Amino acid sequence: MSDDALDHDSLVPLYRQIAARLIHGIEHGDWVAGKRIPSEPTLTQRYGVARETVRAAVRHLRNTGYVHTVPKRGSFVLDRTRHD
Amino acid sequence: MSDDALDHDSLVPLYRQIAARLIHGIEHGDWVAGKRIPSEPTLTQRYGVARETVRAAVRHLRNTGYVHTVPKRGSFVLDRTRHD
DNA sequence: CATCATTTGTTCGTATGTATC
DNA sequence: CGATACATACGAACAAATGAT
Numbered sequence: 001m002s003d004d005a006l007d008h009d010s011l012v013p014l015y016r017q018i019a020a021r022l023i024h025g026i027e028h029g030d031w032v033a034g035k036r037i038p039s040e041p042t043l044t045q046r047y048g049v050a051r052e053t054v055r056a057a058v059r060h061l062r063n064t065g066y067v068h069t070v071p072k073r074g075s076f077v078l079d080r081t082r083h084d
Numbered sequence: 085m086s087d088d089a090l091d092h093d094s095l096v097p098l099y100r101q102i103a104a105r106l107i108h109g110i111e112h113g114d115w116v117a118g119k120r121i122p123s124e125p126t127l128t129q130r131y132g133v134a135r136e137t138v139r140a141a142v143r144h145l146r147n148t149g150y151v152h153t154v155p156k157r158g159s160f161v162l163d164r165t166r167h168d
Numbered sequence: 169c170a171t172c173a174t175t176t177g178t179t180c181g182t183a184t185g186t187a188t189c
Numbered sequence: 190c191g192a193t194a195c196a197t198a199c200g201a202a203c204a205a206a207t208g209a210t
Contacts, residue, residue, distance in 0.1 A: 123178075123179060123180085124179075124180070125178075125179075139180090139181095153180075154179095154180085155179080155180050155181065156178085156179050156180050156181085157179070157180075158178095158179065158180080159180090
């Protein structure tokens with residue numbers, strides 16, 4: 001499930017690569033609407049990057065309407081059915 | 085209160101323009117001795133510049149004795165009354 | 169009710185690479 | 190070349206709310 005290693009030499013920033021994997025996972029149904037995506041520490045460890053990088057990725061998901069973040073709770077997948 | 089947009093075409097570097105605004109704010113009493121000036125992220129957003137640029141501005145304030153910076157806490161206005 | 173682990177928020181320090189003037 | 194500026198990324202530390210036990 002998109003668990004290939006990140007390409008540290010790519011022109012695509014790490015945070016974008018991670019965002020792409022998360023989006024893929026969401027659209028693939030790994031996490032459905034209302035469910036929480038992995039926490040920052042979890043993603044940090046999974047991808048072997050700094051927390052800031054993970055946060056940038058999640059921020060991207062938030063900005064693109066894939067998730068909403070609840071402080072101290074996590075980021076939850078949004079229902080995109082009405083976002084066409 | 086010095087909230088005009090920065091002049092990206094000026095001969096005066098952006099970090100100096102930001103420093104000037106901060107100094108103006110300090111001397112104007114926006115932040116008194118002991119109080120913290122806005123954080124780097126806040127200033128970054130407020131002025132629409134890179135963090136490095138903000139850091140250069142704050143470094144200038146530090147070098148000129150306006151503030152002292154505490155790692156992970158912020159930059160605090162110094163009491164300049166006895167610096168004549 | 170108290171305690172503890174989890175989780176996101178915030179903040180400064182540092183480094184690298186790129187681009188421009 | 191040096192100064193300025195942006196983007197990305199890692200590190201470290203503490204705060205504060207939440208939820209489970």
